[in-house]
Amino acid sequence: EVHLVESGGGLVKPGGSLRLSCAASGFTFSNAGMSWVRQAPGKGLEWVGRIKSRTDGGAIAYGAPVKDRFAISRDESQNTLFLQMNSLTTEDTAVYYCTTYLKDSSGWHYFDHWGQGTLVTVSS
């Protein structure tokens, strides 16, 4: 069974940094694309970024609001996905979800399994 567990959330001051982790199990992590999606309190879903699987090219891309401030990486020896968040603002306050990023037989992607999320609060 696929299991994704996020950690690292918490309270951080504006301008600060935070690193989120997502521990993955139940599937071959090295073959999987992964993504981060966030949800501000009481709001809808917003894509943060994704890293394609190695077999899918391994490319990394980010959503416009976080480009140049956030960085996605992965450690395949630990089956863990990371999200390094810098220059945080109050607009980044949200629950951050880790998801698998799968490709179907036609080559189209979608967010498949989701973790339970970790809350990041940016406040002075």
Place this chain on the structure above:
Amino acid sequence: QSVLTQPPSASGTPGQRVTISCSGSSSNIGTKPLNWYQQLPGTAPRLLVYANDQRPSGVPDRFSGSKSGTSASLAISGLQSEDEADYYCAAWDGSLNDWVFGGGTKLTVL
């Protein structure tokens, strides 16, 4: 303002069939497949439909997706109380080079 447009709310009684719409443009729904997610209160989203009309294993066939032009719909038949949740549509936008979501539809089972 979300790139994909959904009605903020929908409702139905147990056993009824309800549909939730999602409207976009030629740069997203018109040329890219659409996915639907269900978010039960206090939980993480769950994939319901991918590639317009494909259901992952474990999703009941009461849930079905369809697409026509720049609009898509999620239909839920035989409505149950446990279907009360927020529903989101999502697609890749080729012009924005971004994944875009609808603002979500809160479904109430009366």
